[in-house]
Structure formats: C-alpha cells, structure tokens
Amino acid sequence: MSTEKIPYKIYLSEEELPRTWYNVRADMKTKPAPLLNPGTGQPMGYDDLRPVFCDELIRQELDNDTREIPIPEEIRDFYKMYRPAPLVRAYCLEKKLGTPAKIYYKFEGNNTSGSHKLNSAIAQAYYAKQQRLKGVTTETGAGQWGTALSMACAYLGLDCKVYMVKCSYEQKPFRREVMRVYGASVTPSPSPETEVGRRILAEHPGTTGSLGCAISEAVEVATTTPGYRYVLGSVLNQVLLHQSIIGVETKTALDKYGVKPDIIIGCAGGGSNLGGLISPFMGQKLRGEADYRFIAVEPASCPSFTRGRFAYDFCDTGMVCPLAKMYTLGSNFIPSANHAGGLRYHGMSPVLAQLYHDGLMEAVAVEQTKVFEAAEQFARVEGILPAPESSHAIRVAIDEALRCKETGEEKTILFGLTGTGYFDMVAYEKFHDGTMTDTIPTNAELEASFARLPKVPGQS
Amino acid sequence: MSTEKIPYKIYLSEEELPRTWYNVRADMKTKPAPLLNPGTGQPMGYDDLRPVFCDELIRQELDNDTREIPIPEEIRDFYKMYRPAPLVRAYCLEKKLGTPAKIYYKFEGNNTSGSHKLNSAIAQAYYAKQQRLKGVTTETGAGQWGTALSMACAYLGLDCKVYMVKCSYEQKPFRREVMRVYGASVTPSPSPETEVGRRILAEHPGTTGSLGCAISEAVEVATTTPGYRYVLGSVLNQVLLHQSIIGVETKTALDKYGVKPDIIIGCAGGGSNLGGLISPFMGQKLRGEADYRFIAVEPASCPSFTRGRFAYDFCDTGMVCPLAKMYTLGSNFIPSANHAGGLRYHGMSPVLAQLYHDGLMEAVAVEQTKVFEAAEQFARVEGILPAPESSHAIRVAIDEALRCKETGEEKTILFGLTGTGYFDMVAYEKFHDGTMTDTIPTNAELEASFARLPKVPGQS
Structure with missing residues (x-):
C-alpha cells in the first residue's frame, strides 16, 4: 500500500492489467434466472443457444460457478x-x-x-474469430456499442453488420460514419432486409425504430446467414x-x-x-x-x-x-x-x-x-x-x-x-x-x- | 534506463510531469526575426505589444535566451x-x-x-488571470483551439470570446456547442460586430471567412474592450x-x-x-x-x-x-x-x-x-x-x-x-x-x- 499523495489519475501498469475476468455469479446465493425458450418455456442450454451465439460465449453465459475466468492473451493485447x-x-x-x-x-x-463497450466487443469478436466465423451481427442505439464492435472486428478482420435504430441513424450520421471508417455495414432499423423488419414496417409504417426491434433484425440475419452469429452489448x-x-x-x-x-x-x-x-x-x-x-x-x-x-x-x-x-x-x-x-x-x-x-x-x-x-x-x-x-x-x-x-x-x-x-x-x-x-x-x-x-x- | 519490454503505452507519473518548458530559441544561433510594427517597420518591444497581449506572455514572446522556463504550479495542476x-x-x-x-x-x-491546444490555452488563460483581466478574445478555425481556450477559461473563471471562421461555424455546429458547454461566446467571423468585420463584409459580402480575418476581429475586440487581451493558439x-x-x-x-x-x-x-x-x-x-x-x-x-x-x-x-x-x-x-x-x-x-x-x-x-x-x-x-x-x-x-x-x-x-x-x-x-x-x-x-x-x- 502506497503512502504517497493520491495522484489525479491512477494508472496501473500494463503488468497490472487483469489476467482474469470476475464472474460475480459465483458468489451469488440466488443465481440469475436462466434464459427460457419462448415457445416451450423451458430453460435454454448450450445446444439451444448455439444457432444464435458463439460457442465459447454460451459457456460463459451459462457458467454460474467459476469466479475467475482467464482473459486470453490476444484480448489482453x-x-x-x-x-x-x-x-x-x-x-x-x-x-x-x-x-x-x-x-x-x-x-x-x-x-x-x-465508452466501455469496447471491453466486451473485443472479447465477443475474438471468440467469433476463434470459431472461424465470417462475421457477426448486432444492433446499436446511440452508437457506442456499434462503434466498439466495428473497431474490434476491423482489428480481427471479421465482417460486422450493424442494425442501427433508425432515429439514431438519422440523427447521428457521424456515429454511423465512424463505424464506416472501421469497415462495418450499417443499416437503419427497421429495414426491408429482414422478415421481422418488413413485418414491423407494415404494422408501423412511420416508426423510427427501437433497440428491441433492431435486436430482432440482427438475430434474424445471424441465424439465417451461414458463418454468422449474433452479439449483444449489454444485458x-x-x-x-x-x-x-x-x-x-x-x-x-x-x-x-x-x-x-x-x-x-x-x-x-x-x-x-x-x-x-x-x-x-x-x-x-x-x-x-x-x-x-x-x-x-x-x-x-x-x-x-x-x-x-x-x-x-x-x-x-x-x-x-x-x-x-x-x-x-x-x-x-x-x-x-x-x-x-x-x-x-x-x-x-x-x-x-x-x-x-x-x-x-x-x-x-x-x-x-x-x-x-x-x-x-x-x-x-x-x-x-x-x-x-x-x-x-x-x-x-x-x-x-x-x-x-x-x-x-x-x-x-x-x-x-x-x-x-x-x-x-x-x-x-x-x-x-x-x-x-x-x-x-x-x-x-x-x-x-x-x-x-x-x-x-x-x-x- | 529500464530494460523491460517497452509497453504499448508509456505513461510518466505525475511526479515526472515536466517542471519547466523548453525554450529552443536559447539554442538557436540565428534567432527568429522580431515582430515588426506594420506602420513603422520597427521591431516591437514589450511596451508596443502590451495593448494586445498579456504582460507575462510578452516576456515569454521576447525571451530568446532562457532555455528552461518554470511552469507555474497552478498550470501543472x-x-x-x-x-x-x-x-x-x-x-x-x-x-x-x-x-x-x-x-x-x-x-x-x-x-x-x-488536441494539444490545451497545453498553451491554460498557460495563456493563467497569465491573463494573474494580470486580473476580465477575459480574452481569440479566433478559431476547425475549433480545437477555441474549445481548448474555452475549457481553460471555464476552469479559471475568465470570460472567453471566440471568433470562429464562418464556414466552420456553420459546418461544425457541434464544436461550437462544446464551446458553449464551457461557457464561451462564439461569433461567426466576419461579423458585423467589429469594424474590420464590417469592412470585410462590405468588400466580400458572400465570404465564408478565414483565420486571418477572424484574428483581425479578435484583436480589434481585445484592444477596444477594457480588461481584455488577445490570445493566439499557434505561430x-x-x-x-x-x-x-x-x-x-x-x-x-x-x-x-x-x-x-x-x-x-x-x-x-x-x-x-x-x-x-x-x-x-x-x-x-x-x-x-x-x-x-x-x-x-x-x-x-x-x-x-x-x-x-x-x-x-x-x-x-x-x-x-x-x-x-x-x-x-x-x-x-x-x-x-x-x-x-x-x-x-x-x-x-x-x-x-x-x-x-x-x-x-x-x-x-x-x-x-x-x-x-x-x-x-x-x-x-x-x-x-x-x-x-x-x-x-x-x-x-x-x-x-x-x-x-x-x-x-x-x-x-x-x-x-x-x-x-x-x-x-x-x-x-x-x-x-x-x-x-x-x-x-x-x-x-x-x-x-x-x-x-x-x-x-x-x-x-
């Protein structure tokens, strides 16, 4: 423990960069409730989730017991x-x-x-790359998550398809442009490119979109395009x-x-x-x-x-x-x-x-x-x-x-x-x-x- | 000298933050040519420059000899x-x-x-404050300098009047808005507020302005408003x-x-x-x-x-x-x-x-x-x-x-x-x-x- 005056900014050294993530679920007496299949109401296991998410990310999603999970060296870099x-x-x-x-x-x-979104974007892109996927899909609202994922994908050479809530797409052209710098494709949501997008547009022709709607589109594209999975920035x-x-x-x-x-x-x-x-x-x-x-x-x-x-x-x-x-x-x-x-x-x-x-x-x-x-x-x-x-x-x-x-x-x-x-x-x-x-x-x-x-x- | 692997980012500690600025003019055999009075063609000394610039800044401007100039503690903070x-x-x-x-x-x-502009903005604002001025005027093009000066003035409680090249003012409303967050007044240049602005507008009614023109306006306001001086972000x-x-x-x-x-x-x-x-x-x-x-x-x-x-x-x-x-x-x-x-x-x-x-x-x-x-x-x-x-x-x-x-x-x-x-x-x-x-x-x-x-x- 240092006794010197606390500086304005405390920077850890690169040596002190954590080597493990902390899984708080391991400490919880009541674990978070499992994800359920919307059709059957049954808890979803590893195999149920594979069409949507990357394999290693599902293991992390379901792991309620391991307190410290190692951060791969490539992600640390x-x-x-x-x-x-x-x-x-x-x-x-x-x-x-x-x-x-x-x-x-x-x-x-x-x-x-x-923002902090990059911390998870690089991890999710890394596991997608490890699984030899071609790319990932996601949604973005204000644009931080989409930007973060674009950056991570550009670094790893993965394709990145972002569905951006339409009102943000229109109000924040610069965010969109940053994603383009990083090589992502950005589509305003709801879009006529997906079934769910077409359905929502038919029901609410003037809609400016929502996060929930953009998620639906990104999931649909991930599950219907070979070599793609869906990634999410929160929740x-x-x-x-x-x-x-x-x-x-x-x-x-x-x-x-x-x-x-x-x-x-x-x-x-x-x-x-x-x-x-x-x-x-x-x-x-x-x-x-x-x-x-x-x-x-x-x-x-x-x-x-x-x-x-x-x-x-x-x-x-x-x-x-x-x-x-x-x-x-x-x-x-x-x-x-x-x-x-x-x-x-x-x-x-x-x-x-x-x-x-x-x-x-x-x-x-x-x-x-x-x-x-x-x-x-x-x-x-x-x-x-x-x-x-x-x-x-x-x-x-x-x-x-x-x-x-x-x-x-x-x-x-x-x-x-x-x-x-x-x-x-x-x-x-x-x-x-x-x-x-x-x-x-x-x-x-x-x-x-x-x-x-x-x-x-x-x-x- | 450290023998460890060079990290991605080398951060000095706050203790290592420099205590002096380095005045390269002290090492120059041929010194930079002096500023001249445009009317007389004569070199301008301390007294000639006082209507425009802050006193201590003029001393720094004219000092071709002192290699290391102490950074005041308030600026270091x-x-x-x-x-x-x-x-x-x-x-x-x-x-x-x-x-x-x-x-x-x-x-x-x-x-x-x-940008780096903040390094000089805080120094110039500090010496203006030391001289008990009310505020400073300046010009900005792309907006980095104006933003930096606004931040420094907000911190010290000084008024800040920024003349922003008109085309930037119109193309970069967000830069202007950041300056407003920091309490600066931002005027598109050329403006009808100054004599030189009115002259330029009369000669070139459709002009979208230039840095040189915004400088003229800022200098005019500084020299005609009691308690104000002009500050500049480069050159x-x-x-x-x-x-x-x-x-x-x-x-x-x-x-x-x-x-x-x-x-x-x-x-x-x-x-x-x-x-x-x-x-x-x-x-x-x-x-x-x-x-x-x-x-x-x-x-x-x-x-x-x-x-x-x-x-x-x-x-x-x-x-x-x-x-x-x-x-x-x-x-x-x-x-x-x-x-x-x-x-x-x-x-x-x-x-x-x-x-x-x-x-x-x-x-x-x-x-x-x-x-x-x-x-x-x-x-x-x-x-x-x-x-x-x-x-x-x-x-x-x-x-x-x-x-x-x-x-x-x-x-x-x-x-x-x-x-x-x-x-x-x-x-x-x-x-x-x-x-x-x-x-x-x-x-x-x-x-x-x-x-x-x-x-x-x-x-x-």
Whole structure:
C-alpha cells in the first residue's frame, strides 16, 4: 500500500492489467434466472443457444460457478491499446462542490468508441474469430456499442453488420460514419432486409425504430446467414463478465492506495457498465468480507428498476430472442422521443435484477435536465465532456457529495464515467437552448405495457 | 534506463510531469526575426505589444535566451487533468505494415478539446488571470483551439470570446456547442460586430471567412474592450514554448527506455505542435549533442514551407497585427474550399521558419486523399480515429516505415498524434463517398498572393 499523495489519475501498469475476468455469479446465493425458450418455456442450454451465439460465449453465459475466468492473451493485447483505464481522483470537482467527500471515477472514454463497450466487443469478436466465423451481427442505439464492435472486428478482420435504430441513424450520421471508417455495414432499423423488419414496417409504417426491434433484425440475419452469429452489448451475463475488467482494475488501483469506497454508483441501461464496475466489490459483499452501498442510476423516462416488473420478458420487439428474467418495462415500451440521455432499453440485466431483488443494491431514477446540469458542472471543472448516459452517475455522485457537505461526513464515493459525449452535442444544444424537457411515463402507460408481458409457467 | 519490454503505452507519473518548458530559441544561433510594427517597420518591444497581449506572455514572446522556463504550479495542476500524455509504441501498426521500423507516437488527444491546444490555452488563460483581466478574445478555425481556450477559461473563471471562421461555424455546429458547454461566446467571423468585420463584409459580402480575418476581429475586440487581451493558439514563440511540454515529456519517456529516434515527424499548420514536439531534440541538435531528421508535413493545398516565401507578412487579413517573418503564402491566401484536412493558415511560426531556412529541418507536402488513406489504416489497427491534421504526420510516418521495409533498416520513427477526429466526420464521409479531391494552388495564384506581401525595409 502506497503512502504517497493520491495522484489525479491512477494508472496501473500494463503488468497490472487483469489476467482474469470476475464472474460475480459465483458468489451469488440466488443465481440469475436462466434464459427460457419462448415457445416451450423451458430453460435454454448450450445446444439451444448455439444457432444464435458463439460457442465459447454460451459457456460463459451459462457458467454460474467459476469466479475467475482467464482473459486470453490476444484480448489482453488489444486491451493494452486503451487500458488500464485511469481511475481519477476528482480533486477539482470536490473543491468546486466544497465537499469533504472524496470522489473517484473510473474513466472508460479514452478510446475511439468513446465508452466501455469496447471491453466486451473485443472479447465477443475474438471468440467469433476463434470459431472461424465470417462475421457477426448486432444492433446499436446511440452508437457506442456499434462503434466498439466495428473497431474490434476491423482489428480481427471479421465482417460486422450493424442494425442501427433508425432515429439514431438519422440523427447521428457521424456515429454511423465512424463505424464506416472501421469497415462495418450499417443499416437503419427497421429495414426491408429482414422478415421481422418488413413485418414491423407494415404494422408501423412511420416508426423510427427501437433497440428491441433492431435486436430482432440482427438475430434474424445471424441465424439465417451461414458463418454468422449474433452479439449483444449489454444485458447478458457474458457481457457483465467482460465488463468486470472495469471493476477489477478499479479495485486493484484503490487497494494500492488503501482506499475503500463507501458508495459505488453507476448508470444503468442494460446494466453492463454498472455490473462490470461493481462485480469484485459485490463479490466481497456477498461473501461477507466488506460492505458497500451500490446505487444504480436510471433515467426517470425509462425506469426499469424503480418502476418495472421483475418478470420474464422478451429481450426484443420481434420476440425471436430467448426470454430473460429482468426488471422490465415490457418489450414494447419505448421511452419518450424527447429523452436524450441514452439508457433507453426496456429491461435490465438478469444478474443485476437478481441482486436488486435480493436487496443488495439500490436504484434511483433521475430526470434528464438535472442530468445535463451535472454534466456541464462536471465538464467545466474536470475537463471531460461526459456522455449523457455517464452523466446519470455524475448527478447522483454530486448529490451524495453535497449530502456529505451538509453532514460533514468524509465519505468516499466511486462512480463509473463510462464515456464521452462528443457525439451527443444535439442533446447538449437542447439543454442550452432550454428546449429540453423531462418526461415520465404515466402509471397507465406502464400498466398497459405490463399487460403484454409473456405468459410463463410460474409467472402470474 | 529500464530494460523491460517497452509497453504499448508509456505513461510518466505525475511526479515526472515536466517542471519547466523548453525554450529552443536559447539554442538557436540565428534567432527568429522580431515582430515588426506594420506602420513603422520597427521591431516591437514589450511596451508596443502590451495593448494586445498579456504582460507575462510578452516576456515569454521576447525571451530568446532562457532555455528552461518554470511552469507555474497552478498550470501543472491543470496539466494533471490530462497529462502526462501517453507515448505509444505502435506495435499494431508496425505489424500491419510488416516494417522493421519502430514507430512511436505522442498522443495529445485524450482531453475534451481533442488536441494539444490545451497545453498553451491554460498557460495563456493563467497569465491573463494573474494580470486580473476580465477575459480574452481569440479566433478559431476547425475549433480545437477555441474549445481548448474555452475549457481553460471555464476552469479559471475568465470570460472567453471566440471568433470562429464562418464556414466552420456553420459546418461544425457541434464544436461550437462544446464551446458553449464551457461557457464561451462564439461569433461567426466576419461579423458585423467589429469594424474590420464590417469592412470585410462590405468588400466580400458572400465570404465564408478565414483565420486571418477572424484574428483581425479578435484583436480589434481585445484592444477596444477594457480588461481584455488577445490570445493566439499557434505561430507565436510563446505558444511553441508552452507546447514544448509535448517534446519534454516525449524525451523523458524515450530516455527512460534508452530509445533514440532517428526521424521526428509532425504536421505543421502554424507550427505549434511540431515546434513543441521537436524543441528539446532540436536543442540537442543545435548544441551538437545528437542528430535527428526532423520532417514538417503540410497539406499540398496550403504549402507554406515547400512553396511559400520566407518574408515578413501580416498575421491577419485585416492587417491590424504585427508583422512576422515566416514562410508565408501571403496573408490573403485562402486554401481551396474542398481542402478538409485543417492546417489552413497562410504562415508558419517564425521559430520553425528560421530553423527550416537554416537547413535544420525538412518539409514535405502531402495530398489530402493520401492523408485520409493513412488515417483510416491507422484507425483500424491502432484504435484511435485521428484528426485530419494529425493524419498528415501519420502519412509520412507510414511512408518512412515502408521505406524501411524496402531497405531493411530498423529506424526509430517518432511522430506527433496531435488529436482526434470526432468532429471531422464530414471529411471522413467525403473520403468514403469518393467525393474528396486534391487541390494544389497554381504558381500563378501564389505569385499573385506574393505580390501583395508588405513592403518592409530590407525585404524586396
């Protein structure tokens, strides 16, 4: 343990780059519920999942027991391009807030995808390559995941087909262009290229798409094109596993300086960043070795944890995917169009859902104008323009730090800064122009959505 | 000197962050020519420059003798937000090229301004604050400098007025928006707000502006508004001084691993990045302690070094600034509108101009389509989407590495990767769509521009 002053940025050396991912499921008493076959309602095993996912990724998806899973050397080499990622002591923000709290953030935005998504993209592309596939398909909303997967595929020489939610495709031409730099094909979704796309277009001719719909298209193409599989950037157990590198690095860096966080905060859409950040800390908590407060932050306009149902639901709109037990708003739920802050998926990772259900984690929902206020305050003193998604965590970190200011407590607050907002300037512009509003779904809207949850044995 | 394997990224510790800037003028036998008063043709001293520039910055501008100038602690603290910047060993690029050359690049893009410009922005803002000024004015073209200055001013609580070349203002609304996040006011130039702006608008009603014109406006506002001074992001001696932190860090990192570069390459617009990168190395060369090949890379569409005149010229279109002795294309020269690669200033830093004139440095001009080819090749293996400006250096680094492949020489190549291209996707899109063309000014165009160089005693 070092006794020197904690630097602004703690960089681990390449030698300290983790050699294993941390599988928090190994520590969970109640394991996350298995994926179910939507037709039979039966749990899906290795063979059932092979048409959709890469073999090794299915093994990781189903492995609830192995706590430490080795990271292949080739993936570690790729990680070295942009990792270990810095753990930043937010001295400037602390000073600005006048808080006795100590604030740390793990910054995942120092790579061209602009977010943590690259951590899982390279792993998934690597296993696809190992299986000698030609390529992979996926969906992307705001574009971080699609960009990350394009980068990983370009590096490994794999084909990459991205179905991009149509409204993002049109509003974010630059994201699309970055994916093209990396050689990916990008198709606005819903598209007339797939059966499910044609069906959705026929039913809703003017639709601007949704993540759930883009997933359906990507899955259809993967399962009908020889040599292709489908990959997903969040929600799944495997993705949280890969993202655990965020938490393992963070814990290694904090341990070096003898720092123990009191509160760990992350934004939550599908849960990949939060799940990755908390993994090794939650492991300690589950084993009774240490205690932490974990806070998931979600948008008030898409409040899966705080207002959703803990139930089996479809992962996609087209209902072609396995059923997952999540906190869900219903697979047809689409957040209001004026919601600019990302995190718009209707469900939440089964791992996090179970942990939340078991009372091991808290969740709060925040409104987007408050999120952008925090984003701007942060940018001006910490010098990083944060992604709207990440700014949800900033909002709550600032709120907790201000609470410490009132009480005089010197708490240590850690949050995940998942990425940068360089491709989100339209949202920042709305915020500055005062045209950004907050939208919260009504109870009636949610009830209507819940009414369409699938019938599953044992689920009322 | 470490004997371990050279990592992908060499990060110095915060302790190793340089404590002094390196003033290469102290090593130059022939000093850069002084700034001249455009009215009298006489060299301008401290008192002459005070209406325009901050006091301490003028001292730095005129100091040709002090080799090491201390960096104030407050500036070092700000630097710690994003520095030391990584020196990257381009293992992946080397492998892709199949070259025996060893390639290193100093990456300055890991901050929200997206470039090295922040190194001088914080220094200039700091001295303005020290002088108890209310604010500063400046111009920006592509927007990196304006963003950097906005960030520095937000941090210090200074007002920041940016005159942005009109075509960039319109084509890059997101850059403008980032500046607004940092609280700057951004005005498209030429504007009706200034005398010089009104004059230019009257003469050329449809003009989309130029850097030289935006400089004139910013200077006018600074000199007519109490409590304001003008700051500039390139060309000046003081800016190269601040940017020397790039070179000092790079040299420290290379020395640690016992690596000596054979070739040092940088893109050159006004010269701030190249001048900063080479400073301590050039110092060694000037003192006869070591030899290096230095290569300045400029766009073929704005070829100040390779086709310009070494002469006194105006720094701005409105002719309100001091005259500087530069390699210049004439202060009225405007590169073709289809030039997308940045680096569009008509002149070149007096320090670099003198070094080039004295045969201490080489220069090459490259065409933009070749630059974007190199950019894309680099992005796909090194994972960083480079700025078009930086990609000029990548082009020549790749060319030199391929030459090594032919000859079998294991040269060590170092280049400056000044920034990221996230706000340049329109240019990338043109490149992909095949609509990007190369434009080279004709000799007649240049001769016409040279004919308007100012009459200065001793200059034909």
